[in-house]
Amino acid sequence: MTSPAPHVQDTELAAEDGADLLRRVRALDLEAKVRLLTGGDLWSLPAEPALGLRSVVMSDGPQGVRGTGEEADPTGLLAAAPSALAATWDRDLAEHVGALFAAEARRKGVHVLLAPLANLQRTPVAGRHFEYWSEDPQLTAVMATGVVRGLQGANVAACLKHFVANESETDRTRYRSKIDERTLREVYLAPFEQVIAEARPWSIMSAYSGLDDGVESAPAAEHHRLLRSILKGEWGFDGPVISDWASARTTVETALGGLDVVMPGPDGPWGDLLVQAVREGRVPEALVDDKVVRVLRLARRVGQLAGGAAPDEGAAVTARPSSNSYALLRQVAAQSVVVLRDEAKLLPLPNVRSIALIGPNAVRPYLQGGGSAYVPTARTVGYEEGLRAALPADVTLSVHRGGDARMLPPFIDGAYAEDPHGDGLGIRADFLDKDGTRIGTVLRPTGDWGGFEAFPADTHRVTLRTRLVLTEPGLHRLEFGCAGRHRFAVDGILVSYEDAERGVDMVLDSSHSRPRTHGVDITVEEGQAPLQVRVTADLTVVDAAGYGRFISAHLRHRRPGPSAADEIAEAVRAAESADVAVVIVGTNEEVESEGWDRTGLQLPGHQDELVRAVVAANPRTVVVVNAGAPVLLPWAEQVPTLLWGWLPGQEAGHALADVLTGRTEPAGRLPWTLPARAEDVPAPHARPTNGVVAYQEGLYIGYRAWDRAGLRPAYPFGHGLGWSTWSYESLVVHQAPVSGELSGPATGAGDGLNLTVEVVNTGSRPAREVVQVYLEPPADGELDRPVRTLAGFAVVKAGPGERTTADVHIRQRALQIWDPQASQWRTPPGRYRLLTGRSSRDLRRITEITVT
Numbered sequence: 071m072t073s074p075a076p077h078v079q080d081t082e083l084a085a086e087d088g089a090d091l092l093r094r095v096r097a098l099d100l101e102a103k104v105r106l107l108t109g110g111d112l113w114s115l116p117a118e119p120a121l122g123l124r125s126v127v128m129s130d131g132p133q134g135v136r137g138t139g140e141e142a143d144p145t146g147l148l149a150a151a152p153s154a155l156a157a158t159w160d161r162d163l164a165e166h167v168g169a170l171f172a173a174e175a176r177r178k179g180v181h182v183l184l185a186p187l188a189n190l191q192r193t194p195v196a197g198r199h200f201e202y203w204s205e206d207p208q209l210t211a212v213m214a215t216g217v218v219r220g221l222q223g224a225n226v227a228a229c230l231k232h233f234v235a236n237e238s239e240t241d242r243t244r245y246r247s248k249i250d251e252r253t254l255r256e257v258y259l260a261p262f263e264q265v266i267a268e269a270r271p272w273s274i275m276s277a278y279s280g281l282d283d284g285v286e287s288a289p290a291a292e293h294h295r296l297l298r299s300i301l302k303g304e305w306g307f308d309g310p311v312i313s314d315w316a317s318a319r320t321t322v323e324t325a326l327g328g329l330d331v332v333m334p335g336p337d338g339p340w341g342d343l344l345v346q347a348v349r350e351g352r353v354p355e356a357l358v359d360d361k362v363v364r365v366l367r368l369a370r371r372v373g374q375l376a377g378g379a380a381p382d383e384g385a386a387v388t389a390r391p392s393s394n395s396y397a398l399l400r401q402v403a404a405q406s407v408v409v410l411r412d413e414a415k416l417l418p419l420p421n422v423r424s425i426a427l428i429g430p431n432a433v434r435p436y437l438q439g440g441g442s443a444y445v446p447t448a449r450t451v452g453y454e455e456g457l458r459a460a461l462p463a464d465v466t467l468s469v470h471r472g473g474d475a476r477m478l479p480p481f482i483d484g485a486y487a488e489d490p491h492g493d494g495l496g497i498r499a500d501f502l503d504k505d506g507t508r509i510g511t512v513l514r515p516t517g518d519w520g521g522f523e524a525f526p527a528d529t530h531r532v533t534l535r536t537r538l539v540l541t542e543p544g545l546h547r548l549e550f551g552c553a554g555r556h557r558f559a560v561d562g563i564l565v566s567y568e569d570a571e572r573g574v575d576m577v578l579d580s581s582h583s584r585p586r587t588h589g590v591d592i593t594v595e596e597g598q599a600p601l602q603v604r605v606t607a608d609l610t611v612v613d614a615a616g617y618g619r620f621i622s623a624h625l626r627h628r629r630p631g632p633s634a635a636d637e638i639a640e641a642v643r644a645a646e647s648a649d650v651a652v653v654i655v656g657t658n659e660e661v662e663s664e665g666w667d668r669t670g671l672q673l674p675g676h677q678d679e680l681v682r683a684v685v686a687a688n689p690r691t692v693v694v695v696n697a698g699a700p701v702l703l704p705w706a707e708q709v710p711t712l713l714w715g716w717l718p719g720q721e722a723g724h725a726l727a728d729v730l731t732g733r734t735e736p737a738g739r740l741p742w743t744l745p746a747r748a749e750d751v752p753a754p755h756a757r758p759t760n761g762v763v764a765y766q767e768g769l770y771i772g773y774r775a776w777d778r779a780g781l782r783p784a785y786p787f788g789h790g791l792g793w794s795t796w797s798y799e800s801l802v803v804h805q806a807p808v809s810g811e812l813s814g815p816a817t818g819a820g821d822g823l824n825l826t827v828e829v830v831n832t833g834s835r836p837a838r839e840v841v842q843v844y845l846e847p848p849a850d851g852e853l854d855r856p857v858r859t860l861a862g863f864a865v866v867k868a869g870p871g872e873r874t875t876a877d878v879h880i881r882q883r884a885l886q887i888w889d890p891q892a893s894q895w896r897t898p899p900g901r902y903r904l905l906t907g908r909s910s911r912d913l914r915r916i917t918e919i920t921v922t
């Protein structure tokens with residue numbers, strides 16, 4: 071593919087604000103302009119006093135606001151993961167969460183939140199599945215729109231990411247997604263287009279991956295057609311396109327392709343090289359001016375440009391998280407819980423005297439997914455703590471793990487590690503300079519030295535030493551993992567080493583967060599305990615380019631303990647004698663994270679066995695799945711009450727207690743399809759072949775594929791029982807669609823159809839219903855189309871016996887197809903069926919419209 075010829079059409083700045091900003095930009099020399107287009111450091115854009123431009127600070131997103139790593143006290147609020155919020159199908163709630171993030175951002179001095187995502191859950195094994203909203207473009211767009219509005223309503227910019235078709239992690243900077251034009255428009259671009267039309271995000275992030283749309287094949291950050299023709303041209307996006315971290319690798323191609331900002335900095339492919347390219351006429355200076363204008367526009371919107379309209383609250387807001395914030399996080403986490411099944415009508419829990427709380431995730435809940443989305447939090451409420459706080463004091467609550475679901479041993483516990491110099495408990499680190507001279511020392515009570523960087527600047531090597539006390543007889547397992555050059559030894563015997571001195575590619579190589587481990591077993595005989603072993607490590611500091619210098623070492627120790635079978639047996643005994651068993655199974659940090667894709671859909675460890683055994687022991691069992699992405703639940707139909715509990719964030723325990731005690735309705739609906747069998751999954755893996763991830767399933771993502779194949783999933787898209795029953799009384803179309811051809815960008819509200827759906831709460835409690843409307847295109851249409859697609863939805867509430875009306879808007883786009891020949895949208899004529907109901911497979915009312 072040859073580079074398209076440079077053109078400067080999108081530098082025509084129609085708006086007055088553009089002209090004003092352009093005047094300011096032109097007052098700078100070329101070097102000064104170019105300097106503003108690469109990060110000043112890992113998280114911020116440089117200031118330019120001559121323009122009144124202050125530094126613009128960015129931070130991840132989307133489970134909270136991580137901050138830039140400078141605060142000593144991690145007070146960050148941790149929300150439920152986006153897929154959980156999506157399960158509420160509630161744009162207003164998403165807007166509240168966006169506003170909460172905005173307050174967090176202001177508190178932490180952040181102006182741009184690197185969120186929300188608008189990628190889709192194409193394959194259930196995708197590592198970042200928990201971070202994406204849904205397998206459906208419409209639901210994705212609505213939820214992302216809510217977050218953008220909440221953020222920007224408080225003058226914090228959203229950065230919509232990752233543009234586009236970055237739906238998996240394996241080899242993520244090297245693959246190109248190959249997608250036909252129609253699928254690209256109707257499925258993968260659709261949520262971006264809709265969010266841009268309806269919420270106008272102030273910045274966007276290009277994807278790590280590349281795109282081959284049949285016309286142009288290029289990395290996303292260089293894709294001229296994508297960035298300049300579609301995004302900036304057709305859709306009129308007026309903010310900066312920011313590179314995903316360390317993904318910009320070329321000078322001229324990225325500059326011409328439409329990238330505006332290279333992150334992180336201060337190094338990178340622009341700087342002097344871009345100045346030179348402009349001087350040599352390979353990049354028009356007007357294009358550089360346009361990029362700077364976009365940066366200034368962003369700065370003005372967040373209050374970092376003097377003379378801007380937005381208030382500059384910046385660091386002035388220092389308040390700590392309030393109880394209102396905790397209440398919102400708790401509400402989201404509780405409301406998002408999906409009742410997959412409640413045969414035994416156990417919700418809310420009847421008067422109980424004793425509860426057996428069981429499962430690896432009951433003991434260690436998985437609250438948030440890993441990777442750039444990770445937010446350190448000071449306050450987290452586990453399941454046991456939440457239940458204990460909610461239950462009357464005379465209710466007995468016993469807790470049983472029922473087997474470990476983690477493959478790796480836990481980190482060395484400082485309580486069993488003695489400083490060899492006798493200074494107390496912990497692991498001693500000595501920091502050595504290039505000559506081997508000790509320039510610092512620290513003692514820390516843990517074997518977790520992942521991403522450790524708190525050493526003197528001249529540190530070249532770090533030695534870790536401790537005397538680990540093996541207190542009990544039996545089999546002990548020690549395991550070590552490390553990024554970069556290292557030597558680990560136990561009692562002088564080498565266990566793990568790497569001799570090559572190398573840096574770490576933070577983007578491609580997950581060795582810093584998930585290093586390969588090597589281990590040794592030590593059997594302590596009766597009478598030998600306690601036994602001391604010397605653990606030593608010699609590590610070379612790794613250079614992770616723009617991400618700094620650190621060591622990343624994991625020192626792990628599993629002590630002798632009961633086998634999984636013993637733990638399951640113990641849990642079963644507890645379940646037998648309790649009124650109710652609550653079993654919490656799920657994934658964990660070894661399973662769901664940015665940086666890699668899963669290899670299968672099974673629950674890790676012995677959790678299937680555990681559930682089966684507990685359910686057999688006590689028919690009053692509630693099973694809660696604590697996971698962001700689908701896992702197979704082969705026992706689902708034997709479980710009396712089954713809830714999907716997501717990655718619920720810091721208020722996990724309170725939220726689950728609210729659901730179990732009847733304080734909050736678990737009103738979630740699945741934003742994706744839960745497969746019953748791995749072999750039914752439409753896009754079962756995400757491995758590139760020869761550098762290409764082929765989106766062969768075309769338009770048939772998620773439920774569209776299941777409907778087409780006529781397969782029955784475990785639970786369909788949109789499913790969730792809540793705690794009431796509903797009858798669907800009527801479906802009325804109030805506005806006929808515009809006939810004929812339409813083109814150009816979506817115009818948001820105003821076009822399309824308005825419907826009303828009348829529903830009655832036929833249950834005995836006040837409840838919340840997600841009224842879903844699906845569209846079935848004419849069967850005789852000349853083009854292949856999905857059987858049905860989600861066209862609109864609305865959330866309503868009603869008391870027992872109460873009737874209420876849901877107003878549902880359907881955008882014109884929902885009826886349309888992209889015509890690749892004509893390069894435009896059109897609405898094929900014919901009879902369309904509109905169906906409304908409780909899920910994509912529970913449709914209660916039908917009506918038809920005719921497009922002439």
Ligand code: BGC
Binds near residue numbers: 130231314315577
């Ligand atoms: C992720 C982005 C994130 C960025 C900054 C990248 O690895 O793909 O989502 O915003 O890092 O942390």
